Amino acid sequence: MTGARVLRRVAPQLLTLGAVILLVSVYFPDFYQIVYANDRLVGIPIDVVKRGAPVALLAIGMTLVIATRGIDLSVGAVMAICGATAAWSIDQGFGLWAALGLAGAAGLVCGLWNGILVAFFGIQPIVATLILMVAGRGVAQLITGGTILTFDNEAFAFLGSGAVFGVPVPTLAWILTGILFGLLVRRTALGLLIESIGINLRASTLTGINSRVLLLAVYMGSGFCAALAGIIATADIRGADANNAGLWLELDAILAVVIGGNSLLGGRFSILASLLGAMIIQTINTGILLAGFPPEFNLVIKAVLVIIILVLQSPRLLPRLGFIRLRRERDEKPSGTPVEAGK
């Protein structure tokens, strides 16, 4: 896609993000202030791009899964499994690289499991991934032994709370992963093939696309993104909390993909738009915390904002608004030629 086309694709998300930031800055005028302190950038926008990292990472993998007309409910539990694996490896003294390797491998295995259920056994994705969503936390608890497994390893903790040139490592992680996946699907035919099996699996298979392998790869990609998110979440609190790591984040990730304008019915997708969706969600979350409302309002405010965003993006509403305007024009000049309603 050329620059202008990309911009046109993500324009609604950029506008929404701008509107949400504007709304938060009404309550909190210092929103834009970023200072450099303790060898790192400090400010609310920095908090947003740092805290939004897990959902952004999950949204990358989720975008691809949803593009195949699937869904991955297990990513929150996979985060817990991978975080527990990493913490366990550090605790056993295997060192940083072994911990990262094992956690990544755990994510890939979880993805492989989902992929096999979907691609080879033909189980509906929502059911196939529900299994791991429910069982995954049990697996994670077995790894941590039922406690919050804490560790003392500065190198690993750096992944959660460190900064490179002032930019938090979690932020770099989701940006780099986003670029990597973006190049992978857009500089090769992969993206096109994924869209194709999302639109019509049977037809794609008949044209010679190896849809089973592709589905496996997509679910493994989602598992890998969940592993990265789990590593960051674990490094952030210097401990693996099997019960709470990534809890309900699968839903935020799906929401990010939807706010990104991607259809749950599969087909065309935009990773960039999903990432913007994740940042919109995190801006709302951070904004709610800053606004100082009583916590009882948190979820209500978030729900209202999400409804407004989704309704404004509704493909039915926009043309209808246009239609009303067009009909009024038509009423004014009844003898004129009928105007075709815009898309």
Add this chain to the structure above:
Amino acid sequence: MLTKTLMATAAVFCFGATAASAQTIGFSQIGSESGWRAAETTVTQQEAERRGIDLRFSDAQQRQENQIAAIRSFIAQGVDGILVAPVVATGWDSVLEEAAEAEIPVVLLDRMVDSSPELYLTAVGSDLVHEGRVAGEWLVEAVAGEECRVVELQGTTGSSPAIDRKQGFEEGIASADNIEIVRSQTGDFTRTRGKEVMESFLQAENGGADICALYAHNDDMAVGAIQAIKEAGLKPGEDILVVSIDAVPDIFQALAAGEANATVELTPNMAGPAFDALEAYLADGTMPEKFIQTESKLYTQEDDPQAEYEARKDLGY
């Protein structure tokens, strides 16, 4: 049913006559949903061993029907007493009546039931409001009249510990006009959310310069918040005082490192007072109070936190 009950009663009498010193006590535990619960189980077993009590342990895995079955089985075995940590508050009447008919005293641990108080000997538990009050009173003493802006990390919105610990803390600081809660948000009792919410508090309060103390409804949120304070370039424990509740092992490490200031213990030793009450009742029929409140002990950096950590780390938290 009647014969079963009679037999059970007879068994109790026989047992009571022959082996008065070595008591058999059944313990129906909810499960092991949290570290604290696991520690409660461990401590109960240790207490029983120390007193030479034959403890029959049953894990209900969060299900009331398992607990009721366990209690019925304890009655059939003719134990001398039953400890129950009830998973829910309702639906205990009939099984408690069976125990009463069999003249087996039942002691409730940690949680209450809606049944008539006559159906159980006593209940041992902590007072959540009191815990919050102890934390608040500590802060009043610690700041000694200076202006103090407090941020509060609440538990899960709407949960009884969150409501009661908030109320208790507010009661504890009510007398001190110099202390004010300026921000209060939920951290869901987790480290991740504790850290995230503390970061937003620090941003909103002039980089943390305007915050004098943090009150967290549990230690896990405090541990997360301590990391956020450190990453903001401040010293937790000095620049921002940290007081929380529960006394889990990790907070003692923070106390030992000077990064936390105080924690209020929610003791996992509910069984100690329960065994005391049972022993007194079985020996000469002494009726205990209907509610035995466990001590909400305050620990600070002066209480040898490293030793407390060593003592607790293997309890299963």
